[in-house]
Amino acid sequence: MPQVSRRSVLKTGLAGSGAAMAPHVARAQSGRDPSALLAPRPPMGWNSWNSFATTITEAQARETAAIMRAKLLPFGYDIFTVDIQWYEPDASSYTYNAKPVPAMDGYGRLIPAPNRFPSSADGSGFRTLAADIHAMGMKFGIHLMRGIPRLAVEKNLPVFGTRYRARDIADQTSTCPWNPDMYGVDMTRPGAQAYYDSVFALYASWGVDFVKMDDMSRPYDAHAPEIEAAHAAIVRTGRPIVLSLSPGETPVTRGEHVRRYAQMWRISDDFWDEWPLLEAQFTRLENWNPHRRPGGWPDGDMLPLGRLALGQRDTKFDPDEQRTLMTLWAIARSPLIMGGDLRHLDAPTLALLTNRAVLAVNQSSTDNRPHFVQDGLRVWTARPEGAASDDRYLALFNTTDKPLTVAVPLRQLELPPVRRATDLWSGDAMAVEGPRFARTLPPHGAGLYRLSL
Numbered sequence: 001m002p003q004v005s006r007r008s009v010l011k012t013g014l015a016g017s018g019a020a021m022a023p024h025v026a027r028a029q030s031g032r033d034p035s036a037l038l039a040p041r042p043p044m045g046w047n048s049w050n051s052f053a054t055t056i057t058e059a060q061a062r063e064t065a066a067i068m069r070a071k072l073l074p075f076g077y078d079i080f081t082v083d084i085q086w087y088e089p090d091a092s093s094y095t096y097n098a099k100p101v102p103a104m105d106g107y108g109r110l111i112p113a114p115n116r117f118p119s120s121a122d123g124s125g126f127r128t129l130a131a132d133i134h135a136m137g138m139k140f141g142i143h144l145m146r147g148i149p150r151l152a153v154e155k156n157l158p159v160f161g162t163r164y165r166a167r168d169i170a171d172q173t174s175t176c177p178w179n180p181d182m183y184g185v186d187m188t189r190p191g192a193q194a195y196y197d198s199v200f201a202l203y204a205s206w207g208v209d210f211v212k213m214d215d216m217s218r219p220y221d222a223h224a225p226e227i228e229a230a231h232a233a234i235v236r237t238g239r240p241i242v243l244s245l246s247p248g249e250t251p252v253t254r255g256e257h258v259r260r261y262a263q264m265w266r267i268s269d270d271f272w273d274e275w276p277l278l279e280a281q282f283t284r285l286e287n288w289n290p291h292r293r294p295g296g297w298p299d300g301d302m303l304p305l306g307r308l309a310l311g312q313r314d315t316k317f318d319p320d321e322q323r324t325l326m327t328l329w330a331i332a333r334s335p336l337i338m339g340g341d342l343r344h345l346d347a348p349t350l351a352l353l354t355n356r357a358v359l360a361v362n363q364s365s366t367d368n369r370p371h372f373v374q375d376g377l378r379v380w381t382a383r384p385e386g387a388a389s390d391d392r393y394l395a396l397f398n399t400t401d402k403p404l405t406v407a408v409p410l411r412q413l414e415l416p417p418v419r420r421a422t423d424l425w426s427g428d429a430m431a432v433e434g435p436r437f438a439r440t441l442p443p444h445g446a447g448l449y450r451l452s453l
Contacts, residue, residue, distance in 0.1 A: 039263040045079025050339025054091035081141030108152030130207035141210030147182035160198035164191030187225035204237035255291035271301035306340025398441035
């Protein structure tokens with residue numbers, strides 16, 4: 001990998017106080033389960049990784065946010081997230097500089113690279129950009145690597161508000177295998193929690209609402225103290241910041257722990273637009289289903305739809321696979337975070353993302369569960385939230401490479417006899433005759449229905 005030239009360390013002022021929050025949120029933060037009110041429904045939004053890699057600039061962010069406000073916000077997509085290396089002046093692709101020189105303040109806290117985010121040049125960090133995103137009616141998110149910058153350790157910078165320095169808290173044996181930016185923080189050392197507290201206090205003062213924290217969920221037990229530290233630091237800011245842990249695969253046996261300390265957690269490594277990766281998510285979402293609840297969402301990762309990879313290509317998922325992706329994320333209630341370049345959003349992709357009936361399954365359903373009835377067929381059911389009737393949602397998936405005709409016994413799915421169904425993708429109504437629900441699904445295809453008595 002190419003090396004970057006050494007630059008002087010940039011400094012900002014001290015962290016300001018976190019933004020005030022409503023009393024009910026404050027009570028939730030200090031209570032036994034502070035996560036419950038932070039993400040009562042699966043988060044929805046956009047993230048820059050799939051389309052911009054490490055390279056997004058302020059101009060590109062603002063252009064994208066304006067499109068998001070116009071086209072996606074009306075349907076509930078409200079979290080705008082700048083992904084990895086916003087602090088790297090020379091970020092250029094999906095690879096990382098071997099000897100990074102990140103923009104930092106005098107306390108080892110990462111700040112936006114001013115050559116890429118000019119509004120940060122006055123030392124205000126993302127405060128201006130976040131305020132403008134908020135003015136659009138959206139929330140502002142950033143990506144953060146676990147730990148403390150290696151450059152801060154090399155310079156042995158002070159930990160804000162303490163007599164300790166970076167070398168006092170860094171664990172130089174704890175490194176990310178795929179990114180060279182950081183060392184882990186040894187949470188047994190004095191000053192370690194204070195460092196995380198200072199980081200999140202700074203970002204809360206900018207108006208950050210969402211943090212995707214990377215190099216956290218794998219290996220889980222080794223990083224659990226830092227997961228707890230990030231959670232504690234967020235609570236101390238007084239700002240309701242959603243914490244999303246990445247990448248996976250988060251171990252299912254740690255479901256209770258991760259749900260206590262984060263609102264989202266990845267169930268796999270990076271998910272891209274390849275059928276084997278999508279097929280593997282079925283089993284993962286099935287395994288995680290018992291651990292999903294309001295305030296805690298197993299995360300199948302971003303939606304790699306539309307224009308991807310620095311504009312070099314469109315998604316490799318065919319239309320049936322795209323519908324399968326959205327149907328699975330909807331019925332399993334995975335967060336819906338669009339990853340494609342919104343500047344090239346075409347009509348079919350927009351329609352896929354904004355089907356209100358499908359989004360209602362993701363946002364407002366209960367009793368979601370898988371059923372296992374036939375090889376090559378995946379089946380989920382759910383109940384519409386708050387429905388006065390006995391309606392049910394039914395999702396059918398053909399994971400084979402040939403058309404599949406199925407006749408699913410409703411009794412086997414613990415469903416009552418029904419008379420009619422609505423195809424949620426097309427809006428078409430259909431009669432249901434007899435004790436079975438029969439459909440033909442295309443290869444790698446899916447159907448999503450609302451069944452009514």
